[in-house]
Amino acid sequence: MSKPLSDKLDAFLDEEAISLHVPGHKNMTIGNLDQQLSFKKDMTEITGLDDLHHPEEIILKSMETINKHKDYTAYFLVNGTTSGILSVIQAFSTLPGKYIVARDAHKSVFHGLDLANATATLLEMKLSEMTNQYVGPNVKAEIKDFEDGKLGIFTYPNYYGECFDVQTMINRFKEKEIPVLIDEAHGAHFDLNGFPTSSLNMGADYVVQSYHKTLPSLTMGSVIFIHKNAPLKEMVLKYMTYFQTSSPSYLIMSSLELAQRFYENYDSDQFYSKRAQLVKKIKAKDIEVLEVEDNLKLIIRCPGYTGYELQQLFEEKGIYVELADAFQTLLVLPLWHSEDRYPFDTLLNRINEIKIERREPIETTKVDIRLQSGTYYSGIIEKTRWIDIDKAENEILGNDIVPYPPGIPVMFKGETVTQNMIKLMNYWYAQHVRVEGIKKHKIEVKDE
Ligand SMILES: Cc1ncc(COP(=O)(O)O)c(C=O)c1O
Numbered sequence: 001m002s003k004p005l006s007d008k009l010d011a012f013l014d015e016e017a018i019s020l021h022v023p024g025h026k027n028m029t030i031g032n033l034d035q036q037l038s039f040k041k042d043m044t045e046i047t048g049l050d051d052l053h054h055p056e057e058i059i060l061k062s063m064e065t066i067n068k069h070k071d072y073t074a075y076f077l078v079n080g081t082t083s084g085i086l087s088v089i090q091a092f093s094t095l096p097g098k099y100i101v102a103r104d105a106h107k108s109v110f111h112g113l114d115l116a117n118a119t120a121t122l123l124e125m126k127l128s129e130m131t132n133q134y135v136g137p138n139v140k141a142e143i144k145d146f147e148d149g150k151l152g153i154f155t156y157p158n159y160y161g162e163c164f165d166v167q168t169m170i171n172r173f174k175e176k177e178i179p180v181l182i183d184e185a186h187g188a189h190f191d192l193n194g195f196p197t198s199s200l201n202m203g204a205d206y207v208v209q210s211y212h213k214t215l216p217s218l219t220m221g222s223v224i225f226i227h228k229n230a231p232l233k234e235m236v237l238k239y240m241t242y243f244q245t246s247s248p249s250y251l252i253m254s255s256l257e258l259a260q261r262f263y264e265n266y267d268s269d270q271f272y273s274k275r276a277q278l279v280k281k282i283k284a285k286d287i288e289v290l291e292v293e294d295n296l297k298l299i300i301r302c303p304g305y306t307g308y309e310l311q312q313l314f315e316e317k318g319i320y321v322e323l324a325d326a327f328q329t330l331l332v333l334p335l336w337h338s339e340d341r342y343p344f345d346t347l348l349n350r351i352n353e354i355k356i357e358r359r360e361p362i363e364t365t366k367v368d369i370r371l372q373s374g375t376y377y378s379g380i381i382e383k384t385r386w387i388d389i390d391k392a393e394n395e396i397l398g399n400d401i402v403p404y405p406p407g408i409p410v411m412f413k414g415e416t417v418t419q420n421m422i423k424l425m426n427y428w429y430a431q432h433v434r435v436e437g438i439k440k441h442k443i444e445v446k447d448e
Helices: 004-014 058-064 080-092 107-115 166-175 233-242 250-265 269-283 307-316 344-353 419-430
Strands: 018-020 072-077 098-102 119-123 125-127 134-137 149-155 180-183 206-209 222-227 288-291 297-301 319-321 329-332 374-377 384-388 442-446
Touching (some): 058 072, 058 250, 072 080, 072 233, 072 250, 080 107, 080 149, 080 222, 098 134, 134 149, 134 166, 166 180, 222 233, 269 288, 269 297, 269 344, 297 307, 307 319, 307 329, 319 329
Parallel strands (some): 018 319, 098 119, 098 149, 149 180
Antiparallel strands (some): 119 374, 125 134, 206 222, 288 297, 384 442
């Protein structure tokens, strides 16, 4: 019998793949989850095991242990941060007014807006000079239709671990009595010693963290934190039952509880000592290391190499990174600890074996990311056709174009295709970047 997925996963394990990507348990080498979480615990809502969708007993007690801040109540999400984001957006669809969204929102935000059939004001953005990625909205810019706002949505930090002044943005919204949802998918480890401050300390109404990304929890395990004064709490809880499976995984829930315990007992000393050794080893290869606000992320670059080529060099040695773009490669480090089983020495040895040639710096295609404010129109463009990218100039995009990861739409449906967009799509195509919305060099455009 063919079992392609299982065989491929086995192949990764056989080559002793080293993880510098999510999930945070790094192939079960961080947090020792597997020693605490037997497959036999994959149970269902039998007597005594409570019900995630109506928690009164042990699930309620377990969620109470996720006590990161006294003003917030935590709820397990077994369908990822995505399900929390969808639930909050859907709850606010019952109110008049507009969503106000930073443009670097994850695709789940745009999916939520589509489901709510909502129009959103997109905020003016700032670009990071270091990574060439969005790094939050321009916190000082005027906000069009501010008075009309019903919910602000921000991503903090960005995928590359860069932070913006989210406190100022939250304050601005609070002054106007507009509640705020912070997508802190990449910040479940925030507030640990030496890492950035979580927006849980800044009065956000809703904060969603993907525990699975940076802490040792099973994939899909996330937590939504709801402020005691947040509006529409009951409505959000109701939609969480809509957007999540009716068969929640006890393994995921239990892994969230264990990840929280790991977080509370974490001592970052080992982390910083290993991180320093790793940085030294990478630099010894003449690979540049860029440091961002979140110390869990490292960005590496090498003259003459695109980020994709650097990724390939690491992968040839069985080291898997989080993602690459034209300029750089992103590493998500493990939260090393005293009893971890992370193959740290093997990692250093494998990096040692990477062969870097001296190359002339290459000219990379600059991404023409839109920074100005704008409007997102939800809904589906019903009549579409697929055409070759090269023939798409002046056509209306029929679907969002989303490089994945990071899963942030770079082009929205409804936008007119420009020469620069064609250039960028061709570049991704040539570099084999995974892009949702491009198939066999074709994109979907509106059919008149
Ligand atoms: C910024 C951001 N928000 C939300 C999500 C969705 O998180 P999850 O995979 O936990 O559903 C992601 C996933 O990559 C993300 O990068």
